[in-house]
Amino acid sequence: MSWRKGGSTSLSSKPLATIISAGLSKFGRREGVYGRELFAEAVKEAYDRCPNLDPRRDIKALFVGHMGESYEHQGHTGPTLADWAGLLPVQATRVENACASSGVALRWATLAISSGAYDAVMVGGVEKMTHRTTPEVTEYLAMAADYPFEQWHGITFPGLYALMATAHMHHYGTTEEQMARVAVKNHHNGALNPKAHMQKEVTLEKAMTSRVIAWPLKLYDCSLITDGASCLILAKPEIAGKFTDTPVHVIGAGQASDAIGLYERESCTTLKAAQLAGRDAYKMAKAKPQDIDIAETHDCFTIAEIIAYEDLGFCSPGDGGRMIEEGTTEIGGSIPVNTSGGLKAKGHPVGATGVGQAYEMYLQLTEQAGRRQVEGATVGLTHNVGGSGATATVHIFRRA
Amino acid sequence: MSWRKGGSTSLSSKPLATIISAGLSKFGRREGVYGRELFAEAVKEAYDRCPNLDPRRDIKALFVGHMGESYEHQGHTGPTLADWAGLLPVQATRVENACASSGVALRWATLAISSGAYDAVMVGGVEKMTHRTTPEVTEYLAMAADYPFEQWHGITFPGLYALMATAHMHHYGTTEEQMARVAVKNHHNGALNPKAHMQKEVTLEKAMTSRVIAWPLKLYDCSLITDGASCLILAKPEIAGKFTDTPVHVIGAGQASDAIGLYERESCTTLKAAQLAGRDAYKMAKAKPQDIDIAETHDCFTIAEIIAYEDLGFCSPGDGGRMIEEGTTEIGGSIPVNTSGGLKAKGHPVGATGVGQAYEMYLQLTEQAGRRQVEGATVGLTHNVGGSGATATVHIFRRA
Numbered sequence: 114m115s116w117r118k119g120g121s122t123s124l125s126s127k128p129l130a131t132i133i134s135a136g137l138s139k140f141g142r143r144e145g146v147y148g149r150e151l152f153a154e155a156v157k158e159a160y161d162r163c164p165n166l167d168p169r170r171d172i173k174a175l176f177v178g179h180m181g182e183s184y185e186h187q188g189h190t191g192p193t194l195a196d197w198a199g200l201l202p203v204q205a206t207r208v209e210n211a212c213a214s215s216g217v218a219l220r221w222a223t224l225a226i227s228s229g230a231y232d233a234v235m236v237g238g239v240e241k242m243t244h245r246t247t248p249e250v251t252e253y254l255a256m257a258a259d260y261p262f263e264q265w266h267g268i269t270f271p272g273l274y275a276l277m278a279t280a281h282m283h284h285y286g287t288t289e290e291q292m293a294r295v296a297v298k299n300h301h302n303g304a305l306n307p308k309a310h311m312q313k314e315v316t317l318e319k320a321m322t323s324r325v326i327a328w329p330l331k332l333y334d335c336s337l338i339t340d341g342a343s344c345l346i347l348a349k350p351e352i353a354g355k356f357t358d359t360p361v362h363v364i365g366a367g368q369a370s371d372a373i374g375l376y377e378r379e380s381c382t383t384l385k386a387a388q389l390a391g392r393d394a395y396k397m398a399k400a401k402p403q404d405i406d407i408a409e410t411h412d413c414f415t416i417a418e419i420i421a422y423e424d425l426g427f428c429s430p431g432d433g434g435r436m437i438e439e440g441t442t443e444i445g446g447s448i449p450v451n452t453s454g455g456l457k458a459k460g461h462p463v464g465a466t467g468v469g470q471a472y473e474m475y476l477q478l479t480e481q482a483g484r485r486q487v488e489g490a491t492v493g494l495t496h497n498v499g500g501s502g503a504t505a506t507v508h509i510f511r512r513a
Numbered sequence: 514m515s516w517r518k519g520g521s522t523s524l525s526s527k528p529l530a531t532i533i534s535a536g537l538s539k540f541g542r543r544e545g546v547y548g549r550e551l552f553a554e555a556v557k558e559a560y561d562r563c564p565n566l567d568p569r570r571d572i573k574a575l576f577v578g579h580m581g582e583s584y585e586h587q588g589h590t591g592p593t594l595a596d597w598a599g600l601l602p603v604q605a606t607r608v609e610n611a612c613a614s615s616g617v618a619l620r621w622a623t624l625a626i627s628s629g630a631y632d633a634v635m636v637g638g639v640e641k642m643t644h645r646t647t648p649e650v651t652e653y654l655a656m657a658a659d660y661p662f663e664q665w666h667g668i669t670f671p672g673l674y675a676l677m678a679t680a681h682m683h684h685y686g687t688t689e690e691q692m693a694r695v696a697v698k699n700h701h702n703g704a705l706n707p708k709a710h711m712q713k714e715v716t717l718e719k720a721m722t723s724r725v726i727a728w729p730l731k732l733y734d735c736s737l738i739t740d741g742a743s744c745l746i747l748a749k750p751e752i753a754g755k756f757t758d759t760p761v762h763v764i765g766a767g768q769a770s771d772a773i774g775l776y777e778r779e780s781c782t783t784l785k786a787a788q789l790a791g792r793d794a795y796k797m798a799k800a801k802p803q804d805i806d807i808a809e810t811h812d813c814f815t816i817a818e819i820i821a822y823e824d825l826g827f828c829s830p831g832d833g834g835r836m837i838e839e840g841t842t843e844i845g846g847s848i849p850v851n852t853s854g855g856l857k858a859k860g861h862p863v864g865a866t867g868v869g870q871a872y873e874m875y876l877q878l879t880e881q882a883g884r885r886q887v888e889g890a891t892v893g894l895t896h897n898v899g900g901s902g903a904t905a906t907v908h909i910f911r912r913a
Contacts, residue, residue: 147661182582182609186664188656189611192770192786192903196777202789204768205904206617209582209607211589217606221621228628256588261547264586368604370575370592377596386592389602503592504605 124492124511126399128362130226131353131513133233134163134346135475140460141310143340148185148241149197151342151462155237156198159344165356166233166346168199173231175205176222178215178238179464181253185241198235198344209464211257212413214238215343216467216497216506220366223508226347233352237344238465250338254463257500259374271335271414273375273501275327278416280381282329285431287419289329293320294437295415296333296457302444303454305485310339310460334415339460343468345475353513359479365400365509367393373503382431384502387424391496394507395426398492402426405448405509406490407477409470411498412455421496422450425507444485452477452485467497471508478512524892524911526799528762530626531753531913533633533746534563535875540741540860541710548585548641549597551742551862552577555637556598559744565756566633566746568599573631575605576622578615578638579864583653585641598635598744609864611657612813614638615743616867616897616906620766623908626747633752637744638865650738654863657900659774671735671814673775673901675727678816680781682729685831687819689729693720694837695815696733696857702844703854705885710739710860734815739860743868745875753913759879765800765909767793773903782831784902787824791896794907795826802826805848805909806890807877809870811898812855821896822850825907844885852877852885867897871908878912 136158138151160168175195182188191205208218215238222236242250255264258273281287297317303309320333346356353360369389372378379385395401402425410421419433427448428436436442442450453459453473456466474493476482493510536558538551560568575595582588591605608618615638622636642650655664658673681687697717703709720733746756753760769789772778779785795801802825810821819833827848828836836842842850853859853873856866874893876882893910 179609180588182656185660186656187660188580188609189658189773189900189903191610191617192899193659193773195770196772200770202769202771202786205610205770206621206768207609209579209588209609210591210605217591221606224628224630225624228624228630230624230628256582256586258589259593260585260587368606369602370595370600370605371602372596373589373593386602499592500589503589 124364124398124400124404126364126397128350128364129366130223130347130363131350132345132361132363132475133348133353133356134159135472136344137308137469137472138342139308140339140341140462142243148239148342149193151241151340152194152237152239153197155342155344159346163346163356171233172200172203172235174225174234175200175203176218176234176236177205177207178218178467179207180209180211180214180240183253184245194237194239210504211499212463213467213497213499213504213506214464217368217504219468219471219508220368220506222347223363223366226349233346233348235344235346236468237342238468239342240462240464241340242338242462243340262374262376271327271330274414274416275330276375277381278329281416281420284382287434290321291434291437292334292415292419293317295412295418296320298443299412299451299455299457302452302485303458306454306459309454309458310337311458330414336413336456336461339462341460341462341465343465343472345468345471360513361475361478362511362513363508364511365394365398367391368506371503373500375501384420384424384498384505386502387421387496387498387505390505390507391425394509398509400492400509404492405494406492407452407487408448408450408494408496409453409473410450410496412451412457413461417498425496444487449487452482452487467506470495470497474510478510524764524798524800524804526764526797528750528764529766530623530747530763531750532761532763532875533748533753533756534559535872536744537708537869537872538742539708540739540862542643543740548639549593551641551740552594552637552639553597555742555744559746563746563756571633572600572603572635574625574634575600575603576618576634576636577605577607578618578867579607580609580611580614580640581653584645594637594639610904611899612863613867613897613899613904613906614864617768617904619868619871619908620768620906622747623763623766626749633746633748635744635746636868637742638868639742640862640864641740642738642862643740662774662776671727671730674814674816675730676775677781678729681816681820684782687834690721691834691837692734692815692819693717695812695818696720698843699812699851699855699857702852702885703858706854706859709854709858710737711858730814736813736856736861739862741860741862741865743865743872745868745871760913761875761878762911762913763908764911765794765798767791768906771903773900775901784820784824784898784905786902787821787896787898787905790905790907791825794909798909800892800909804892805894806892807852807887808848808850808894808896809853809873810850810896812851812857813861817898825896844887849887852882852887867906870895870897874910878910
């Protein structure tokens with residue numbers, strides 16, 4: 114591997130928008146609360162960080178990522194959460210792009226600022242999942258795959274990612290142990306994150322011998338069913354200083370699509386939408402992969418993190434397995450990935466995940482990440498994937 | 514009533530975006546097709562109208578209004594419809610704001626153009642409903658109301674709008690016959706629209722004696738469960754002439770929210786979100802209610818059209834019932850409303866409705882509305898409401 118830190122502090126791109134505050138609910142099995150209450154918890158943290166903000170005066174729009182109305186039998190989440198954030202009658206829009214729902218919401222919130230339309234907006238995400246049975250959750254998640262050609266035939270998301278994993282193994286020699294090492298790393302990081310769903314280490318042996326869910330994916334190759342909510346407040350870069358001493362700029366925001374069904378894709382070893390979203394984000398940020406100091410990638414399954422390394426240019430196609438083996442993406446490595454614990458250990462409340470990744474970037478780039486802080490991180494990237502890759506968004510952030 | 518046509522042709526507002534083409538599937542009970550196929554039908558009409566457009570080259574983003582993942586067990590509709598529109602790998606976003614889903618999508622598509630982010634985008638909407646039983650549809654629609662405080666107690670949308678109707682009757686003396694007259698007018702218009710779900714007239718007597726659904730609302734006070742899809746192509750005003758000789762400008766786009774539960778509202782005789790969305794749209798358009806020549810309002814129930822007249826300033830609060838009685842909003846009246854037949858007769862495939870309303874404006878303002886054409890219409894307005902009014906959008910259009 115030839116990963117080399119770039120001169121990231123010299124990135125000259127103009128900020129699109131600036132994060133002036135952020136909040137995250139505790140992730141986990143949150144009993145006895147509605148999703149709207151989890152969202153209020155995230156929002157309260159964001160308001161508490163930002164005492165100069167008068168939310169009803171300053172925030173002009175709300176974008177909410179929320180994947181499934183089936184979990185709580187509740188759609189129309191935009192105005193519902195606007196109410197619980199104390200923002201009525203602000204315009205409020207729910208975005209649904211499967212597990213990339215709040216990543217896409219973040220992108221439109223960013224463009225709402227960069228376009229000059231609004232001075233400040235809120236973007237968040239929420240999902241309340243654990244009160245449902247595993248078969249119910251599996252069914253609701255499957256709605257992000259193709260109904261007539263995938264769901265109907267019984268294939269679920271572990272199955273779809275298992276197909277990608279076997280293709281990657283066949284083409285590149287990627288191993289089950291390499292995948293398990295992603296779990297070991299992310300559980301290690303999650304154990305350092307007091308908001309993570311699972312704050313416990315896992316050994317390579319335990320991960321490798323856990324029960325098979327859809328071969329080659331085992332229990333520890335799969336992310337968690339989690340309750341949680343996330344929130345950012347974005348402002349025009351010119352006025353961010355009124356609200357915070359520790360702004361974080363959004364300097365790249367890419368989004369792309371691919372066919373919803375795997376059967377229609379050009380390749381099963383790469384996510385074309387993620388490559389394209391990354392290409393656009395890098396271009397906007399005037400950045401190269403080597404400029405990235407730290408990243409949160411969409412590790413819904415361990416193979417997805419390996420493919421993400423390749424799609425984002427952190428390594429060459431097929432080298433993802435070796436990259437995890439060499440420790441490059443551990444805290445202390447040259448590009449730490451998923452310091453939060455990732456979807457694997459922090460948890461994956463699907464609608465909340467994209468903005469939750471950006472929350473981790475906010476903490477890291479403002480040196481508030483506690484025991485998992487990556488010293489000197491200046492430029493960060495988040496990679497949020499919907500379904501099996503029909504949607505992807507990539508955002509790039511820079512310490513101000 | 515003192516409705517007076519304004520000098521609408523002289524509106525000086527700068528266009529936000531320009532409709533260069535539009536398409537609508539046949540609305541109705543469409544058996545044996547998926548929603549994506551209905552969307553392709555709408556898209557094909559839009560492409561056929563616009564031979565100079567190279568969709569994959571020119572269209573840079575897709576916004577899709579789609580309300581319910583339950584109907585077809587299918588979420589993640591953005592990339593799915595991008596595929597069926599031949600637009601992959603274009604960025605594609607699903608917006609869900611209940612029955613205002615595609616109205617909200619239209620607003621963000623408009624702002625994506627007006628901000629300068631993109632030269633051309635597609636916005637559409639879709640819903641496939643009629644293959645489900647009425648109890649199922651009733652349940653799925655109810656997800657747009659508040660779960661813990663409304664749905665859970667068994668109140669459905671006819672019930673919620675019945676509460677508004679009785680409040681309006683109590684405060685203003687609005688009558689069941691006035692509501693029924695909305696149905697008579699809209700069924701008359703629908704009979705002139707070859708794409709309407711129900712192309713048949715209804716007499717006042719038949720409407721008044723139809724069975725009670727939720728008193729005072731009877732069968733003919735309720736809009737239809739319908740399959741359908743809608744589509745617009747928007748471009749920067751400066752380049753619209755490359756694609757069409759009959760452009761229609763979007764000159765106002767407002768959106769606002771209110772509490773999702775009726776119990777939390779200040780009033781049950783008005784939709785505050787619609788008032789605020791209208792206020793913003795009029796301001797952007799530099800227009801007054803008197804400038805509007807023609808409108809499509811959200812007549813999910815007949816009382817909703819009466820309230821819309823008042824919220825949009827077409828008459829004073831409480832005068833909506835008299836306005837329908839006096840024929841002001843008929844074709845041939847001074848401000849024809851729901852020339853398409855409205856949700857009442859054209860049908861209400863919920864996710865498709867907002868953009869479907871704009872399709873009618875496109876036809877009317879380009880003199881393609883056939884037997885229901887309003888001669889000389891120059892400025893039009895659409896009003897799209899989500900749920901019982903927690904979301905509302907208002908758009909204003911001007912013939913170029």
